[in-house]
Amino acid sequence: MRDFELPGRSLAVSRNAMAATSQPLATLTAIDILRNGGNAIDAAVAACAVQCVVEAGSTGIGGDCFALLSLGGSDKVLAYNGSGRAPAAATIEHLRSLGVSSLERTSPHSITIPGAVDAWTRLVADHGRMKMADILAPAIKLARDGYALPPRTAHDLAAEIATVSNDPTASRIFLVDGEAPAAGTVQYQRELADTLEAIGREGRDAFYRGPIAEEMVGFLNGLGGLHTLDDFANASGEYVTPVRTTFRGYDIHECPPNGQGIIALMILNILSHFPGSGDPLSPERLHIEVEATRLAYAARNRFVADPAKVDVPVDYLLSDALAKELAGMINPEKAIADLPDFDEVPHRDTIYLCVVDEDRNVVSFISSVFFPYGSGRMTPKSGVLFQNRGMSFSLDPAKANSIAPGKRPMHTIIPGMVTKAGKAVMPFGVMGGQYQAMGHAHFLSKVFDYGLDLQAAIDLPRLFPLPGTANVEMEHRLRATIGKEFEKRGFGVQEPQSAIGGAQAIWIDWETGVLKGGSDPRKDGMALGI
The missing domain is CATH 1.10.246.130 (Gamma-glutamyltranspeptidase, large (L) subunit, C-terminal domain)
Structure with a gap:
C-alpha cells in the first residue's frame, strides 16, 4: 500500500482499457484511438508516432522498434523485429578502404536503414482496425501546429546541444538561436508532418521508395554514406519467435x-x-x-x-x-x-509504451533512435532524424557483432x-x-x-x-x-x-x-x- 504522505503517484486503475507511455500527449492519443474504435495495435502506433514528434530525442521515424503482442490475452505471444540493417555495401574492407577506423556517432556509417515505419505499417495491416492516415493524424497535427516541449525532453535536449548544433536542420528545428529551449517552448516539425501525412496516405512505400527515400539517400551519400535506394526499398522487419524463461511461476x-x-x-x-x-x-x-x-x-x-x-x-x-x-x-x-x-x-535513450484494449489485445512496444537525438543528422525536406544504431557494430571481423552487408546490429531496446x-x-x-x-x-x-x-x-x-x-x-x-x-x-x-x-x-x-x-x-x- 502506498504511503499517501510521501510524494509520488498512485497506480492507474480501470476496467475497460489502458495505455502507459512516457509522454502525456502520447498516452492521451492512445486513449482517444481506443475510444474511437481502434484496438491496442492502432493505439500503440499512434502513441509512438506522437512521441516521434514530442519526444524526438528518444524516438523517430529514422529509428527502429520491437513489439510483443498477445491477441485476446493469449499466452501465445507474437514478437516483431523492426530493426534496420546495414547498407549492402557496408563491408569492413570497404569501410577501411575509406579510412574508417571506428563507427562514430555522427558518421553516416553509424546510420542503419530505419525499420520503424515498415514495422508500423506491417503491424497495423496485420492486426489493426483503423486506417494509417487516422492513426497518424494526431502526430501530424502536433508536428504541424506545434507542441510545448516537456520538462524531461527539454533536459535531455540541453545535454545534446553540441550534437544537434552540428546539423543545420536539426539545429533549426530543435534549438532557439543555437541554445537549448526551456521547457514549455513551442516547437514545430512541419517537414515531418508532411512525411507522416504521406505515410498515412500511401503506406510504407511513401517512406522507402520515391521522393522521400531519394532525399534520404542523397542526404546520406552527401555525407559519405554507402546507402542506396535498394537498401531502403528492401527494408523489411519480421515476425520472430520470442525467447522465454520461467521466474517465480510466471x-x-x-x-x-x-x-x-x-x-x-x-x-x-x-x-x-x-x-x-x-x-x-x-x-x-x-x-x-x-x-x-x-x-x-x-x-x-x-x-x-x-x-x-x-x-x-x-x-x-x-x-x-x-x-x-x-x-x-x-x-x-x-x-x-x-x-x-x-x-x-x-x-542511451528510448521510448517504451504498452496498451491493453477492451478485447484484451496486449501490446508491449519499444522504439528508439539510440543516442538522444540519434546521429544528429536530419534531412531538410522530409524532417527525418536518423538513428546511430550502427555504432553498436564492431569493425573487428572476429566479433559476433561485426558489421556486414544487410546485418542488424545488437540492440539494447x-x-x-x-x-x-x-x-x-x-x-x-x-x-x-x-x-x-x-x-x-x-x-x-x-x-x-x-x-x-x-x-x-x-x-x-x-x-x-x-x-x-x-x-x-x-x-x-x-x-x-x-x-x-x-x-x-x-x-x-x-x-x-x-x-x-x-x-x-x-x-x-x-x-x-x-x-x-x-x-x-x-x-x-x-x-x-x-
Missing part, C-alpha cells in the same frame, strides 16, 4: 537476438537461485542483482548479434546449467574481480511480456539503453519477490553496473544509504549522468477484470485507463 517473454532481451532472462535465471526476502533495497540483495547483471552482460557482448548472420547459442545462454554455474561465481560479500572482456555498448496459466498478465518495459536488461530483471524481482505494486516497483531508486568494470552508477537515494557499503565490497560508486531509465507496465487482473498501470516519474508520462 513465464517471461522477450524478443530474441539481435535484441538483448535474452540477457534479461539470463539475469532472472541467475536470480532464481537467490530468493528475495527482507528489504528489496538492502546492500545484500542489490549486490546479488549487480553481480548477476555483470555476469550476464559479459555473455551479452560475446554472443548477442544478428542470428541471421552468426550463430547465437540461445539454448546455452538460457540453460539451467549456465545459470547455476554463473550463480556459483557470486561472492555475496565481495565484487567479482575478473569478468570476460567485451566491447563497450553505449547507454527490449519490450517484455509476462504470462501465466494461458493468459497474458503484464506488458512491461524499462527504457535506458543497455540498462534495460537489468531493469527488466530488477523490476520483475521487486514485483514477484517482494510483492510491490507496479508503481511502487517503478518508483524505487536504481543502480547499474557499467559493463566491463566494477563501477556502479547509483541514483542519489541509494548512494546515501548503501554507497559506502558497496565501496567496502570492492565496487566503485558513481553518480549517473541523469536518472536511470524509465518504465511502464500494465497488470491484467483476469478475475476482476481490472487493469492496473504504472508509469515512471523519471519521465514526463503517465498511465491512464478508461
Whole structure:
C-alpha cells in the first residue's frame, strides 16, 4: 500500500482499457484511438508516432522498434523485429578502404536503414482496425501546429546541444538561436508532418521508395554514406519467435537476438537461485542483482548479434546449467574481480509504451533512435532524424557483432511480456539503453519477490553496473544509504549522468477484470485507463 504522505503517484486503475507511455500527449492519443474504435495495435502506433514528434530525442521515424503482442490475452505471444540493417555495401574492407577506423556517432556509417515505419505499417495491416492516415493524424497535427516541449525532453535536449548544433536542420528545428529551449517552448516539425501525412496516405512505400527515400539517400551519400535506394526499398522487419524463461511461476517473454532481451532472462535465471526476502533495497540483495547483471552482460557482448548472420547459442545462454554455474561465481560479500572482456555498448535513450484494449489485445512496444537525438543528422525536406544504431557494430571481423552487408546490429531496446496459466498478465518495459536488461530483471524481482505494486516497483531508486568494470552508477537515494557499503565490497560508486531509465507496465487482473498501470516519474508520462 502506498504511503499517501510521501510524494509520488498512485497506480492507474480501470476496467475497460489502458495505455502507459512516457509522454502525456502520447498516452492521451492512445486513449482517444481506443475510444474511437481502434484496438491496442492502432493505439500503440499512434502513441509512438506522437512521441516521434514530442519526444524526438528518444524516438523517430529514422529509428527502429520491437513489439510483443498477445491477441485476446493469449499466452501465445507474437514478437516483431523492426530493426534496420546495414547498407549492402557496408563491408569492413570497404569501410577501411575509406579510412574508417571506428563507427562514430555522427558518421553516416553509424546510420542503419530505419525499420520503424515498415514495422508500423506491417503491424497495423496485420492486426489493426483503423486506417494509417487516422492513426497518424494526431502526430501530424502536433508536428504541424506545434507542441510545448516537456520538462524531461527539454533536459535531455540541453545535454545534446553540441550534437544537434552540428546539423543545420536539426539545429533549426530543435534549438532557439543555437541554445537549448526551456521547457514549455513551442516547437514545430512541419517537414515531418508532411512525411507522416504521406505515410498515412500511401503506406510504407511513401517512406522507402520515391521522393522521400531519394532525399534520404542523397542526404546520406552527401555525407559519405554507402546507402542506396535498394537498401531502403528492401527494408523489411519480421515476425520472430520470442525467447522465454520461467521466474517465480510466471513465464517471461522477450524478443530474441539481435535484441538483448535474452540477457534479461539470463539475469532472472541467475536470480532464481537467490530468493528475495527482507528489504528489496538492502546492500545484500542489490549486490546479488549487480553481480548477476555483470555476469550476464559479459555473455551479452560475446554472443548477442544478428542470428541471421552468426550463430547465437540461445539454448546455452538460457540453460539451467549456465545459470547455476554463473550463480556459483557470486561472492555475496565481495565484487567479482575478473569478468570476460567485451566491447563497450553505449547507454542511451528510448521510448517504451504498452496498451491493453477492451478485447484484451496486449501490446508491449519499444522504439528508439539510440543516442538522444540519434546521429544528429536530419534531412531538410522530409524532417527525418536518423538513428546511430550502427555504432553498436564492431569493425573487428572476429566479433559476433561485426558489421556486414544487410546485418542488424545488437540492440539494447527490449519490450517484455509476462504470462501465466494461458493468459497474458503484464506488458512491461524499462527504457535506458543497455540498462534495460537489468531493469527488466530488477523490476520483475521487486514485483514477484517482494510483492510491490507496479508503481511502487517503478518508483524505487536504481543502480547499474557499467559493463566491463566494477563501477556502479547509483541514483542519489541509494548512494546515501548503501554507497559506502558497496565501496567496502570492492565496487566503485558513481553518480549517473541523469536518472536511470524509465518504465511502464500494465497488470491484467483476469478475475476482476481490472487493469492496473504504472508509469515512471523519471519521465514526463503517465498511465491512464478508461
